[in-house]
Amino acid sequence: MDDKYITASQAARLFGFSRFYGSKLSKLAQKKGRPFPKKIGRSWMAPISEWEKIFNDPDIQPRKERKSVPKSKASGVSSRTDLITATTAAQILGCSPSWMMILAKRGKERGFEWPKKVGRFWLATKEDWEKIYSSTELKSWSKSR
Structure with missing residues (x-):
């Protein structure tokens, strides 16, 4: 031994x-x-x-296999590599991150395809952020809907 x-x-x-x-x-x-x-x-x-x-104790329960999500069922957001966050877009476009997040929320309420919220982050391409930032529809907003 x-x-x-x-x-x-x-x-x-x-x-x-x-x-x-x-x-x-x-x-x-x-x-x-x-x-x-x-x-x-x-x-x-x-x-x-x-x-x-x-x-090698036989009394110990083996760990359950983790479920894997097939790539085809995964969200289209996770497979895109050209996405940037609202904070990054704000730095590029020269505005505050909070204003960019407000515009993102307004865009979602108006039915824009992008940006999409993943967790606590708003994601879109740089071109989509430029469209959102230059949209007069989102900048002029009234509280009465």
């Missing part, structure tokens, strides 16, 4: 897992009452032979 002790992160790397998964399995092994790994300072330590038992 090999009595060289290694840490959970070293063992995880050796078996092809992340160090976080190694720590998680160490805590689970301790809760089950196993003698190894032992907590020494801030590290979980055990011999390599014990790490083999820990990482």
